[in-house]
Amino acid sequence: MTTKIITAISELRKKQPRFRGLESGHRACLGCGEALAARLVIEATGPDVLVANATGCLEIFTTPWPESAWRVPWIHSLFENTGAVAAGMESALKAQGKSTKVLAFGGDGGTFDIGFQALSGMLERGHNVLYVCFDNEAYMNTGIQRSSSTPHAAMTTTSPPGKERMGKRHLKKDIVSIVAAHHIPYAATASVSYPSDIRKKVRRALAIDGPTFLQIHCPCPLGWGHEGDESITVARLAVQTGLFPLIELERGGLASAMPIRHIRPVTEYLQMQQRFRHLFTDEARAKEELEHIQAIADHNIEIYGLRGECKDAFDSEGMDTVRRGGMRWA
């Protein structure tokens, strides 16, 4: 008589080797959106990649000399030249006949502002690189200075609210449209609060031969002024209010947008963050700024057609927001 051995599938799964491109034990703040986003990206790419990483929080907290949290070959580029460094790496690999994919990582300061020229050149010349911008909406590593990604009316150390203004005067730069205007095959936005959407977009980008771009919205508890355990809720509200639309653009044209099932008022998102606290006073100009921000969200909902839901549950309240076992995350 043979003995039937029944091994629980969960036990088998635990024994499977799992690729971790970014190890734990690095020095990011508790609840750092960049740390989580970088881990999700690198898990989706797998090990056959080279990374060029601009100066910024991600570079600093993962590589305090002589340690490194990276399990893939990784180069620290300057703040301003990540696109050029990645382009050089890709050209060298091509000359050697290798298919290893090159990734370029930068914060919003390094992407929207200081490294923009090198990024634009890399896109225009058609290098086979996936550029990922970890967008935490300010220069966090040097003490929360405003960048061209900082949203309108947000408080930073260089856009303080006062008599003359209510935080940042200018609008957040629409980087994904600017990038898409280079006629590249694929540009998309993602949020750290929708992990399977990130994985899907990374895999889609990697399957393309040519320059691709992903902008990931990453809460920074220190710079935005919320608790570390609220990062996912805050990031999700940015999507659910329409302030951070999740879209894909192919050759400059809109290819998809994640629908919002229940649209929330922008105040739900803003009031969780100290950087917008000056908007919650009795002042008339605070109310006016709240109306401006609501108008920005309404505009996004209109132009990208965000109102609705998705049959396969890939919408704002879909499968990414449900824990194993069926309960919804807060």
Ligand SMILES: Cc1ncc(C[n+]2csc(CCOP(=O)(O)OP(=O)(O)O)c2C)c(N)n1
């Ligand atoms: C040319 C240059 N200017 C300024 C700096 C100083 N600096 C280092 S990190 C940083 C901020 C990085 O901001 P961002 O790219 O948004 O990344 P984050 O730290 O927010 O992740 C600055 C200004 C530098 N290293 N090089």
Ligand code: SF4
């Ligand atoms: S300052 Fe912000 S981006 Fe930098 S490590 Fe801390 S939470 Fe992350």
